[in-house]
Structures are given as C-alpha cells and as structure tokens.
Amino acid sequence: MCLRRSLAGLTFCACFLASYLMNKYVLSVLKFTYPTLFQGWQTLIGGLLLHVSWKLGWVEINSNSRSDVLMWLPASVLFVGIIYAGSRALSRLTIPVFLTLHNVAEVIIYGYQKCFRKEKTSPAKTCSAFLLLAAAGCLPFNDSQFDPDGYFWAIIHFFCVGAYKIRQKSQKPSVLSEIDQQYLNYIFSVVLLAFASHPTGDLSSVLEFPFLYFYRFHSSCCASGFLGFFLMLSTVKLQSTTAPGQCAAWIFFAKVITAGLSILLFDMILTRATVGCLLLGGLGEALLVFSEQKGS
Template sequence: MCVRRSLIGLTFCTCYLASYLTNKYVLSVLKFTYPTLFQGWQTFVGGLLLHVSWKLGCVEINSSLRSNVLTWLPASVLFVGMIYAGSRALSRLAIPVFLTLHNVAEVIICGYQKCFRKEKTSPAKICSALFLLAAAGCLPFNDSQFDPDGYFWAIIHLLCVGAYKILQKSQKPSALSDIEQQYINYIFSVVLLALASHPTGMRDWPSPRGLEDQAFQGLRNSRFGRIKVISSASWTSRSCISTDSMAAAVPVDF
C-alpha cells in the first residue's frame, strides 16, 4: 500500500511538472501568448473528458443539483481568473519563479484559517508559510530577468488561487463533489473564455495573418512535427491535470 501511494504521488508530481514545462514551451518558445484561446481550448478538452467519463460511468456527476450551481459560480469566476493570470505570468516568468509565487497562496490560506476561523495551526505549518513568504519577497531583488508584468500577473494568480481555496473550504461540507465543482468550472470557463476571445483577440493581439506567420516560423525552427506533438501534449496534459482540483487538488498551474 505504501509503495502504491508513493507511485501515485510520483506520477502526479511528474505529470504536474511536465504540464508546466510543456505549457512554458508553448507560451515562451512558440510565442503562443493568447491566453483566452489557449485556456479555452484546455478547459474544453478537460470538460469533454469529464463528460465522456461521466457517460461511461467512470466518474459520478449528479445532474439534478442545478440549484447548487449558482452558489458555486463565484468560485468558477475565480477559477477563470486563476488560469488566465497564471498563463500570462508563466509566459513571462521562469518556472521556478512562477511556482514560488504560486505557492504563496498557501500563506493566504494559512492566515485566513489562523485569523478568521481561529483554527489551530501547527508551528511547522506557520514556519513553512513564513519561509514561502520570505522566498517570494526576495525574488524581485535577485531575479536577473525581472519582468514587472510577469510579477503583476503572478500576484493576480496567487490571489485568485488563495481566494478559490478559501471559498472552497468555506463551503464544506458542500452538496457538490470535487468532480462536480471542476465540471462546473470547465463549462463556465469555456463559455466565458469563448466570449472574451473575440474582442481581446481582435483588439489587443496580432491579426490571423500574424498567427499564421508565427506558426510557420515556429514549425520551421523546430523541425515541423516535433512542435505539433509537444503543443498537443501540452493542451491535453494541462486540461487533464486541473490546477486546483488536484491541488485541492492547484496551478497554477497554471
């Protein structure tokens, strides 16, 4: 049993890091910096996989709990903010820097539990939170590739992660299971990101012709097929490993 748990933990950590590496490659090396399209595709794949798993009987989703969906929508909004800001931050920051800032969300959760819910917190957990906070505070002064925009989006990301987990904990026991919560997150994300992709894509980013030029340049520099395989693996991997469903699952990620 211990060996089995170790293998499961090792597999999760490997997939978790692989998702960040492949997403970083797509966002930075391939210059695919279109978060609404990028995250919309990932959440669509994740929602589709959950829906198919539900229909095949692999997971259980109660479709009669529609009255509880409205109570979960604020968390879904935070989920969209979390993955969007995480994608923007990851495209500008190194992976160790991003993950260090991402983990600061645990400081927010620890402070909330200690100050507002008056829960007993072990000294080891408090020391861990303080070390995380100190490490994040030292990053801007020791980052040779300091990017203000990257840090800005990383702060938005960690605030959304912290607020999401706090909201999730405050609703326990919830009528929605973790799988149902994530299913709602995916559906809401696809709808919201689809609505947001058109105005932001046309106004703030290059034209479709520019996208074609970037795609052609990326294929030529990376010897064609390898990029298509890696980018497809990135979309599928990040979708299947839900940031915060698995960390609460995160998150990141993104």
C-alpha cells in the same frame, strides 16, 4: 495499499512535470501568448474528455442541481482568474520563480484561517508562512530576469488561488465532489474565455502568430490539453488515496523536480541572491509539508 499510493504519487509527479514543461514551451519558446485562446482550448479539451469519461462510466458527475451550480459559480470565476493570470505570468517568468510566487497562496490561506477563523496553528506552519512570504517578497529585488508584467499577473494568480482554496474549504461538506467542481469550472471557463477572446484582441491577433499552421504548434497544444486533463485526474486521485501530509509531500516533490529540470531546459540566469530566494521558498514549503504531516 502502499504500492497504490506510491503509484498515484508518481503518476501525479509525471503529469505535473510534463504539464508545466509543455505549457512553458508553448508560452515561452513558441510564444503563443494568447491566454483566452490557449486556456480556452485546454478547458475545452478537459471538459470534453471529462464528459466522455462520465458517459463511459469511468467517473461520476452529479451537478444537476441549479442551486449547487449557482453556489459554485463564484469559485468558477476564481478558477478562470487562476488559469488566465497563471498563463500570462508563466509566459514571462521562469518556472522556479513562478512556483515560488504561486506558494504565496498558502500564506493567504494561513492568514484567513488565523485572522477570520481564529484557528490554532503550529509554530512550523507560522514559520512556513513567513518564509514563503519572505522568499516571494525578496525575489523581485534579486531576479536578474525581472519582468514587471510577469510579477503583476503572478500576484493576481496567487490571490485567485488562495481565494479559490478558501472558497473550496468553506463549502465543505459539499454535495459537489472534486470532479463535479472541475466539470463546472471547465464549462464556465470555455464559455467565458470564448466571449473574452474578441474584446481582449486575442482572436484577431492570433492570425499573425508565425507558427499557426505548423505541426509542432498543433501537436504541442494538443499535448498541453491532454496533459492538463490528466494532471487534474491524477491530482484528484492523489488527494483521495493519500493523507493530507503525504499529498503535500508529493506536491512538494513534483515542484522540486519540475523546477530543477526546467533550469536545464529553459533559459534562466541564476545568481546567488536568486538561488537564496528559491531555497528560502523551498524551506518554507518543506516546513508546510512537515506541519501537514503532524496534522496541525
């Protein structure tokens, strides 16, 4: 059982690392900044692979009830906001900065639980929320590669992530499994992003993309689609086989190795102030992991 959990954690870390690095490569190095098309492609591949897996009996999908689908629809809208804003932000921000800002979603969840649900929280979780917020709040003033558009989309991204997780938790116990939810997210995302590709100008602008007919671009986009699907599956597997505290620890470890390796692979100017903000955010997430393991 321990070996099985470790294998699930290591698989998740590998998928997380590969998915983030590949997306960053396509968005920043190749500069394919057409989020409706890029995210539409990824969700299309994910939806098709999930559908094939269902037909082959590898996964179980039970989302035939119209009422369940309609109840989940607001969460699917938030999911589109997550991937669209995340794509826009990641194309302009470095991975360590993006992940630090992404963690503010945990502060939103903490605030909701504290103010609206009146839940009791441990001092470690409270301290974690303040450190995560402080790290993200200080970054814009100490980031030598500051990009206002990148931070703007990162704010929308973490608000959508926080709202999505709150919506997900508020519907438990739910008849929709994690796979059911993701299947509906894929379907809704493909439809919405396909319709949005023309009004946003992505459909017409993509014809001017310099690498449109290059094998390197095609292979990278295919890899990003498959890696996104495997990341989703490995995340579901990790959550189902490990306790919340252990799951949080694996996610934290994946973020650390991804952020560290990205510094070596992509251009990032590190100053003492920037490093201090990133370390502060890391400390905040480490405290969050500690509080989860204590079961608070």
